[in-house]
Amino acid sequence: MSIRDWPAAERPRERLLEHGAGSLSDAELLAIFLRTGLPGKSAVDLARHLLTQFGGLRLLLEADQDAFSKQLGLGPAKFAQLQAAQEMSKRHLAERSRQKPALENPQVVRDYLKAMLRHEPHEVFGCLFLDSKHQVLNFEALFRGSIDNTSVHPREVVKRALANNAAAVILCHNHPSGNTDPSQADRLLTKRLQKALELIDVRVLDHFIVGDGEPLSMAECGWM
CATH class of the missing domain: 3.40.140.10 (Cytidine Deaminase, domain 2)
Known part of the structure; x- marks a missing residue:
């Protein structure tokens, strides 16, 4: 079932907007980043699969481009987006601390x-x-x-x-x-x-x- 068919209260994006990002699981946060799943798999299902494949969120975020892009549903564009998001987070924290x-x-x-x-x-x-x-x-x-x-x-x-x-x-x-x-x-x-x-x-x-x-x-x- 597509996430669009889920009750609004269960959709990751709606829950984030209502309750904040801290209320979401790793899989739900990753699903928002992925945006879409694969045939027969919702974005949350795909996110859970990827977290299992990499051994958790930390190892997924640390993966190099080759390992990242080999996974079905990912690729160079997603890798670049993820690297950019991490770098923006670092720069934000650095500026806030200064x-x-x-x-x-x-x-x-x-x-x-x-x-x-x-x-x-x-x-x-x-x-x-x-x-x-x-x-x-x-x-x-x-x-x-x-x-x-x-x-x-x-x-x-x-x-x-x-x-x-x-x-x-x-x-x-x-x-x-x-x-x-x-x-x-x-x-x-x-x-x-x-x-x-x-x-x-x-x-x-x-x-x-x-x-x-x-x-x-x-x-x-x-x-x-």
Whole structure:
């Protein structure tokens, strides 16, 4: 049955307009993006199938163009639309954070960093540079690849902190596996960067690890 034949109260688009996007399931959100299904499959049915094929929404969003376009019902045009939507979301959050007078609480930071790093297919290490009032000056992704105690260079982090005239920084990196537990290398790296930034009077407020679910705060866990 086509979604057009469903009762209005059950249609994803109408439910989004009435109750907000947060009320929809992953499959329903994806169905709105797909717009149409396939013969014998509604857009919601197709969305459920794709989520099963990819192993969930995160892996679908992280898929490269070849893997994405091989799925029936998808293609280069849909891939481009999805990439554009993700980039607009990142830019919106970046602009909104820069306009905030201050980062009022850790949840604001979590939401921002999750949007920036959650869907990265490889490890990315970044810094959120703040002024003395903890207003956001800039976010920079500084290193990509395998993030460990040797691949992130304190000298480069110090250089970027000075370039941004930062009074404080929040460190962050993602775990593509989804597990946010910090490794021993993560803890050692945090201490190295704290010591390096102390030399220029820049405070490290926290180190967030982004994966599935809520980003982990090393400061809240007592590891800083």
